[in-house]
Amino acid sequence: MKAVLFDLDGTLIDTAADFIRIIQDMCREKGCAVVAADDIRVQVSEGARAMVKLVYPELDVEDPVFLAHRQRFLDLYGADIAVDTDLFEGMYPLLAELEQHQIPWGIVTNKPRWLSEALLKALNLTERCAVLVCPDDVSKTKPDPEPMFLAAKQIQTDVQDCIYVGDHPRDIDAGRNAHMYTILAAYGYLPLQHKDDLTAWQADCIVNTVSELHQVVRELVIPTLNPASATL
Structure with missing residues (x-):
């Protein structure tokens, strides 16, 4: 080789710790139950869509509202990309x-x-x-x-x-x-x-x-x- x-x-x-931080913050902002860290971790490899779906399970992934939340997630991550990474x-x-x-x-x-x-x-x-x-x-x-x-x-x-x-x-x-x-x-x-x-x-x-x-x-x-x- x-x-x-x-x-x-x-x-x-x-990178999981930073994803967990952002998703849990989004849960608090929404006023819903905070998703457990382990449940977020196993979705990391599935991408941003899967992680945001944990916060907004009621929305279709093609819904413009869902896509706006996904973009906000990416923006928050990009702004503080290696806090705990x-x-x-x-x-x-x-x-x-x-x-x-x-x-x-x-x-x-x-x-x-x-x-x-x-x-x-x-x-x-x-x-x-x-x-x-x-x-x-x-x-x-x-x-x-x-x-x-x-x-x-x-x-x-x-x-x-x-x-x-x-x-x-x-x-x-x-x-x-x-x-x-x-x-x-x-x-x-x-x-x-x-x-x-x-x-x-x-x-x-x-x-x-x-x-x-x-x-x-x-x-x-x-x-x-x-x-x-x-x-x-």
């Missing part, structure tokens, strides 16, 4: 080791580019990330393999030589459809309806912690280099 690509929310970066614990050493061995790492996400770029900037990752592919960049998003092909092309690496790490079935499907090596991040925001049988996702590998992910990535990437250089 010659490159590592990550999904963003719930895989590389732990950081990389998952253990991810900094993993990225540092990849960079030490000049292995490019990047992101393929369904998060809009304006939010993705703002998040990377807030966490000082912009210059470190070799490639960022967002829905704005493609005609079809994950689980279609188009974003994966674009990411591999931009880092000049064959798709078969890329690892893709994600916490949603569409991540694994996109990686598999592009013939990448797929890793299911079981520590992430697993969708409630898909978390009982992780083997059904058909990922090449399942990891339960970032530490496990680091070990698997090291075993897949470092052997292509000088084994004596693997010091971490």
Whole structure:
């Protein structure tokens, strides 16, 4: 393997706390029962629509009123995008080791580019990330393999030589459809309806912690280099 690509929310970066803060504030503003943090967390990978639906279950997602609430949610998030957000614990050493061995790492996400770029900037990752592919960049998003092909092309690496790490079935499907090596991040925001049988996702590998992910990535990437250089 010659490159590592990550999904963003719930895989590389732990963004749930900021989403939870905003959704719970919206509940208080509406005067309804505050949605539990765990119920919000499992919807993060489903996107803004699913999270806002927790506050406004009575509205159709295509209702202009609902869309206005969704836009307000995105605006609030964009204004304070990294208050309680950081990389998952253990991810900094993993990225540092990849960079030490000049292995490019990047992101393929369904998060809009304006939010993705703002998040990377807030966490000082912009210059470190070799490639960022967002829905704005493609005609079809994950689980279609188009974003994966674009990411591999931009880092000049064959798709078969890329690892893709994600916490949603569409991540694994996109990686598999592009013939990448797929890793299911079981520590992430697993969708409630898909978390009982992780083997059904058909990922090449399942990891339960970032530490496990680091070990698997090291075993897949470092052997292509000088084994004596693997010091971490």
